[in-house]
Amino acid sequence: MHSHPLRHIIESCDVAISKRDFDSLMDHYSEDAALVVKPGMIVKGKENIRKAFIAISDYFQDQLVVKQGEMQVIEGGGNALVIMETLLRFPDGQGGTVETTRRATYVFRQESDNRWLCAIDNSYGTDLLNAEIV
Amino acid sequence: MHSHPLRHIIESCDVAISKRDFDSLMDHYSEDAALVVKPGMIVKGKENIRKAFIAISDYFQDQLVVKQGEMQVIEGGGNALVIMETLLRFPDGQGGTVETTRRATYVFRQESDNRWLCAIDNSYGTDLLNAEIV
Numbered sequence: 001m002h003s004h005p006l007r008h009i010i011e012s013c014d015v016a017i018s019k020r021d022f023d024s025l026m027d028h029y030s031e032d033a034a035l036v037v038k039p040g041m042i043v044k045g046k047e048n049i050r051k052a053f054i055a056i057s058d059y060f061q062d063q064l065v066v067k068q069g070e071m072q073v074i075e076g077g078g079n080a081l082v083i084m085e086t087l088l089r090f091p092d093g094q095g096g097t098v099e100t101t102r103r104a105t106y107v108f109r110q111e112s113d114n115r116w117l118c119a120i121d122n123s124y125g126t127d128l129l130n131a132e133i134v
Numbered sequence: 135m136h137s138h139p140l141r142h143i144i145e146s147c148d149v150a151i152s153k154r155d156f157d158s159l160m161d162h163y164s165e166d167a168a169l170v171v172k173p174g175m176i177v178k179g180k181e182n183i184r185k186a187f188i189a190i191s192d193y194f195q196d197q198l199v200v201k202q203g204e205m206q207v208i209e210g211g212g213n214a215l216v217i218m219e220t221l222l223r224f225p226d227g228q229g230g231t232v233e234t235t236r237r238a239t240y241v242f243r244q245e246s247d248n249r250w251l252c253a254i255d256n257s258y259g260t261d262l263l264n265a266e267i268v
Contacts, residue, residue: 034210052260072262075177075244076168077253079213083260103260109211119211121172126217126237126259128206 006082006108006116013118014066022050030109030117039128046049048091048120049088065089069101082115086123102127138207140216140242141166147206147252148200152185154191160184164243164251173262183255200225203235220257236261 009028016025026046035049036042043052043056057064069085086104107120122128143162150159160180169183170176175192177186191198203219220238223231256262 004220030211032211034208036208043208055244070263073254074168074170074254075162076178076255077166077241077251079241079243079253080239081215081239081254081256083239083262103263105215105216105217105239105260107211107240109213109267117211118213119212119213122215122217123207126239127202128217129219129237 004071004080006073006076006080007068009108009116010068010082010084011105014068017053017064017066020054020062020088020134023134026050028116028118029121030119034120036122036124036128039124047111054122060090063091078110080095080110081117082107082108083125138214140207140214141205142186143250144216144218144240147261151187151191151198151200154188154196156184156187157189161170162250162252162260163255164253167252168254170256170258170262173258173264194224197225198238212244214242214255215246216242217259252267 013028029049029053031044031046031050034042034044035052037052039114043049045069066085071082071084074081086102089099092098102123103125104123105125106118108116109119110116147159147162163180163183165180166178167180167183168178169186169242171186177183201221203221205218207218208215218238218268220236223233226232236257238257239259240252242250243253
């Protein structure tokens with residue numbers, strides 16, 4: 001089955017988010033990375049991405065749980081495109097819990113020391129096209 | 135609206151495919167690019183990608199027409215993730231025509247001379263997850 005090193009890296013990121021360990025989390029992003037916070041809202045650069053993750057975590061009262069499902073990795077041109085089922089669980093604000101599945105797309109870049117760093121983090125995948133921003 | 139230079143590049147590629155101008159087409163791919171021919175079949179390197187495009191064009195008897203719909207570009211880490219509605223029209227082999235829409239994902243890398251080269255060409259987008267290859 002699929003045991004690409006990127007699966008391990010992405011799982012480490014999920015654990016770091018759950019533990020609010022934003023230093024460890026940001027180790028996996030390139031300096032000039034981009035994060036799609038929601039359709040139409042993209043933040044750029046490590047420091048802004050860190051702030052966005054803190055805001056997201058606060059918003060979900062530290063109860064956001066992220067898990068990975070099926071994954072495919074396509075490597076080319078020194079990059080990897082990761083296509084991944086991402087399961088999210090978070091409070092609905094009324095005492096209940098929402099569970100949702102997204103098909104995320106992540107672009108990782110392989111550095112000269114062979115480390116993979118996330119360049120583009122788009123957990124919305126192709127669903128971005130559902131929400132046209134004019 | 136969206137008028138990212140990558141839209142123009144991708145449109146040039148579509149015209150090149152329709153005209154079987156594979157030299158012009160390959161100008162837009164990096165040496166070590168990857169092309170998802172179909173789920174489970176990925177070819178790597180410019181020469182193999184060229185052969186795959188020739189085979190695809192032959193298979194569709196030069197009647198494959200590719201057009202672009204809505205597009206979103208996310209730039210980060212020296213790369214761009216393009217999410218794009220791609221409309222395909224081709225003969226069904228029984229005298230009719232098939233029209234289908236895909237949500238493609240392309241990764242482009244910006245070179246030191248600012249040119250964008252396609253590193254990963256995945257016209258299946260997140261639908262790759264529908265077709266698990268074990």
